[in-house]
Amino acid sequence: MEFGGLINVYFELGLKYSDIKSILASRHAFHISERHLKRILRDRGHSRRKAYSDLSVLVDFISDQLQYSGQLHGYRWMYAKCREHGLRVRKEDVRLLLKELDPRGVSRRARRLRRRNKLVNNR
Numbered sequence: 001m002e003f004g005g006l007i008n009v010y011f012e013l014g015l016k017y018s019d020i021k022s023i024l025a026s027r028h029a030f031h032i033s034e035r036h037l038k039r040i041l042r043d044r045g046h047s048r049r050k051a052y053s054d055l056s057v058l059v060d061f062i063s064d065q066l067q068y069s070g071q072l073h074g075y076r077w078m079y080a081k082c083r084e085h086g087l088r089v090r091k092e093d094v095r096l097l098l099k100e101l102d103p104r105g106v107s108r109r110a111r112r113l114r115r116r117n118k119l120v121n122n123r
Contacts, residue, residue: 003030004044007037011046014083053087061087062097071105074098 006028010020017034024030024037032040041047062070065081075095082089098106 003028004040006030007040008044008046011041051088052093053082053089055093058082058087058089058093059097059101061085062094062101066102066105071102074106 006024007020010023015023017037021032021034021037024032061082062078064070065078070078070081075091075098078098079089079091079094082094
């Protein structure tokens with residue numbers, strides 16, 4: 001595989017820039033700086049903060065997950081599942097969609113300590 005293809009593969013896997021750089025150096029003997037790596041990715045049209053997946057695709061995916069084991073987990077797990085299936089999403093979007101699609105599942109009681117009632121002994 002060519003140098004640019006390797007960079008594309010590792011970027012699409014969601015690896016950090018420093019991780020991509022170290023893998024290229026250790027496994028493929030390509031020694032580049034992190035700045036040069038970012039420049040190559042920019043020239044190839046890759047960006048971390050753009051090109052999010054379509055919202056309707058995300059809604060369909062989350063709805064499908066809520067039918068099975070997804071109903072037992074929170075938004076962080078759902079975000080990880082979305083990323084695992086190749087969807088580019090923000091955590092906040094996943095959290096808001098879960099709140100709309102499964103309001104009863106994400107509602108929480110106030111997290112507070114409930115004290116026991118002390119029995120008063122009249123001794």
